[in-house]
Amino acid sequence: MTKHHYLLFITLVVFTSNCIAQNINADSMLTVLKKELTRKSIYDAKKENTIKQLKSRLEKKQNHNAAIRYNLCNQIFDCYRAYKFDSAFVYANKMIDIARESNNYTKETKSRILLGTILLNSGLYKEAFDVVEKLDPEKLSVALRSDYLILRGRLYSGIAEYNNDGYFTRLYQKQSKQDLKHAEITVASTEFEQTITDAYLPDSKRDKKLTPQFYYQYLTSHKLSEHGIAMSSTRLSFAYHGNNKVFFLALAAINDLRSATKETLAIFLLGKELYRQNRTSEAYLFMQEAVKNAKFYGARNREVQIESLLPAVANKLLAEKQYEKDRFVIVLLVIFIIALVLFFTLVIYRTQLLRIKANEKTITDQNIELKQVNEKLWESSRIKEELIGLFLKTCSTYIDTLDRAKRKILHSVKLGKFNEIKPLLDDVHIDREKEHLYETLDNAFLKIFPNFISSFNLLLSPEDQIWPKRGEALNPTLRIFALMRLGIHELPTVAKILGYSESTIYTYKIRVKAKALIQGPDFEKSIMDIKFIDVSE
Structure with missing residues (x-):
């Protein structure tokens, strides 16, 4: 199964499921038809290729018996029969000549009937009647x-x-009905033909199951050729009206395209029905296709019939488009007038709006500045609270320590145990206490600024970054900039707190600033922008 046939199968499945619903989806079938119109050249090329192969076989069989040549001509005729009149006419006459040469009256008669059929399809009624008159129905x-x-x-x-x-016309129609009735009596209708014919019965006499949905499933469930589906669908379309009629005509037109049938009535009738439903754009599209088919096949009567109606469709289409254009212009004009009124209204209020916006911007800027000031005050207040708390706690600890040492020394003096005083003083380790103090300050600082170390190192290139050693909270360099973040910028103060000389502190700061990614005052601003975290939250 080719990709195209697989997609066709899926389409049929989808449509079949739709048919089970209340109404047949005519619009979906029209959508498929429009897509198939774009593939018309593919189907025509396939037909031409088949004909080319048959002609090649016929050329090789020229010296063979009449039966082989007749069958090949018959196959070529079948390809041309609904495709191109001129070629079908040639091969119908070849079939007559071959049958006459072999004295096969049955084949000759059959070929003449086929010749009359294509003459009828082409609109050559006199020539078709001439063929009919030469036949003796009794034989x-x-x-x-x-x-x-x-x-x-x-x-x-x-x-x-x-x-x-x-x-x-009444006489011809009467004779036509008689002949068709006699033909039906001569050869009994098959079950399939009778089922299709039952669609024309009045509602009171027709089986309730014979709905459009039933007929669609009935056609697709039988192993009909594409041309067979097209012919049956066209017949069924005469039994319906509205969307049901459109559905069957679209189905017929689709299968006419796929079988490369040019002598087709379906797409013309579809255009007429859509024109009647005021779907002029689609009607014009399909009627244009119908007249192309008629010209290609050589159906003179059909071509005249279509071209007599096509101008009316085109005029209506132009009128509709002109109406849409006029309506668009009116709508555009109304929109323009409304826009003009709005423009002048906006001009009137523009100055006021600009003033209001300017005032709002001033207020917003002032609020932002005030918010920033408040945040800094709040941050400063919180830092001071933390540091004061730390200071009081540390001082309290050292006071307790001094008090205990004082009592022990006084006790030893009273008892005259002066030799015990030196060991007591030796227990006081100033360096150790200083390191403990730094450690306490470091931990307190990192509680307030937990992201300080990582944020600080983002200001340096990877190879110049400064990280504390394992077990350290902060190292001396980081402490200098930690004090800066707390607002302590004076060298003497920093040197006194850290126990270094002012020149040492200055050297540390200069070295780090020289390696910073941000130079000048912006570096110190970036230090001050490191986020504060409220430890009480």
């Missing part, structure tokens, strides 16, 4: 007599439609 077999009567019935029907005369 024909049952099957051929039925074909003969059908051809003659169609001829009378076609000439009645062509003449469109109040008197003769």
